[in-house]
Amino acid sequence: MILAQSTGLQAAAWRPSVVADCTVVVPTYNEAENIGQLVPQILADPRCRVLVVDDASPDGTGDLVAALSRAEPRIGLLRRPGKLGLGTAYVAGFRQALAEGAEFIFEMDADFSHDPRYLTELRAAAEAGADLVIGSRYVPGGGTTDWGLLRRAISRGGNLYAGLILRLPVADATGGFRCYHRRVLERIDLGLVRSNGYAFQIEMAYRAHMAGFRISEVPIIFPDRRVGKSKMSRRIVVEALVNVWKLRLGLI
Numbered sequence: 001m002i003l004a005q006s007t008g009l010q011a012a013a014w015r016p017s018v019v020a021d022c023t024v025v026v027p028t029y030n031e032a033e034n035i036g037q038l039v040p041q042i043l044a045d046p047r048c049r050v051l052v053v054d055d056a057s058p059d060g061t062g063d064l065v066a067a068l069s070r071a072e073p074r075i076g077l078l079r080r081p082g083k084l085g086l087g088t089a090y091v092a093g094f095r096q097a098l099a100e101g102a103e104f105i106f107e108m109d110a111d112f113s114h115d116p117r118y119l120t121e122l123r124a125a126a127e128a129g130a131d132l133v134i135g136s137r138y139v140p141g142g143g144t145t146d147w148g149l150l151r152r153a154i155s156r157g158g159n160l161y162a163g164l165i166l167r168l169p170v171a172d173a174t175g176g177f178r179c180y181h182r183r184v185l186e187r188i189d190l191g192l193v194r195s196n197g198y199a200f201q202i203e204m205a206y207r208a209h210m211a212g213f214r215i216s217e218v219p220i221i222f223p224d225r226r227v228g229k230s231k232m233s234r235r236i237v238v239e240a241l242v243n244v245w246k247l248r249l250g251l252i
């Protein structure tokens with residue numbers, strides 16, 4: 001017992017720093033007002049790196065992150081030439097996070113609708129054995145604040161629709177605050193993923209479920225963004241409605 005204790009102490013003293021085994025992928029388009037505050041909050045956990053995937057934001061988000069990354073090696077930046085969509089941004093980020101050896105790979109919005117304080121809870125659920133953990137607005141304890149009736153109806157309706165058609169045992173399949181264990185992203189063929197908006201989240205949950213992975217949900221409160229503009233569009237909603245059927249019929 002005494003021996004075990006002293007060995008433990010020695011090991012701790014020898015370790016140069018905590019290993020950063022998690023990468024938080026944050027896609028950005030015009031988030032200069034948010035990203036500078038968000039990044040340090042993520043990095044407060046020494047186990048985390050952050051990887052921003054910026055689509056040539058006209059407001060200079062990319063330059064801001066580039067400047068931050070020069071002083072902090074745990075900040076990564078992927079710059080793409082134009083607004084290419086959320087789904088392909090995540091796929092690019094996942095590939096880089098896998099290549100860098102991350103064990104836990106998070107998805108997270110830049111606009112503080114996803115509160116960084118939940119990162120620990122999502123990670124804990126993944127460490128407890130879940131393959132994919134979704135920060136969920138639609139399990140007891142979760143919810144949205146600030147949204148008007150229309151936006152709430154779209155989100156709720158979209159989740160009911162996807163859940164019914166795909167028989168997904170997930171209450172918040174469009175939720176974009178997630179923790180994937182790397183084994184999920186290694187197994188899913190990311191080259192086959194076709195959806196680019198909210199449907200991307202549904203498609204990833206469906207592919208994980210069909211591959212037999214365990215999905216668990218952790219309640220989150222989702223406030224609307226404080227600053228900046230939503231990139232949600234009619235096209236994104238239509239893509240989700242159509243792609244759910246394409247997934248169900250095996251067309252994608």
Ligand SMILES: Nc1nc2c(ncn2[C@@H]2O[C@H](COP(=O)(O)OP(=O)(O)O)[C@@H](O)[C@H]2O)c(=O)[nH]1
Nearest residue numbers: 027028029053055085086089109110230231232
């Ligand atoms: N790289 C990249 N990020 C995007 C794109 N569209 C949205 N985002 C980011 O994805 C996150 C969610 O988008 P947001 O507009 O907040 O969607 P909403 O919360 O559903 O209204 C934010 O961090 C956005 O900056 C895109 O085309 N490319």
Ligand SMILES: [Mg+2]
Nearest residue numbers: 109111113225
């Ligand atoms: Mg948002």
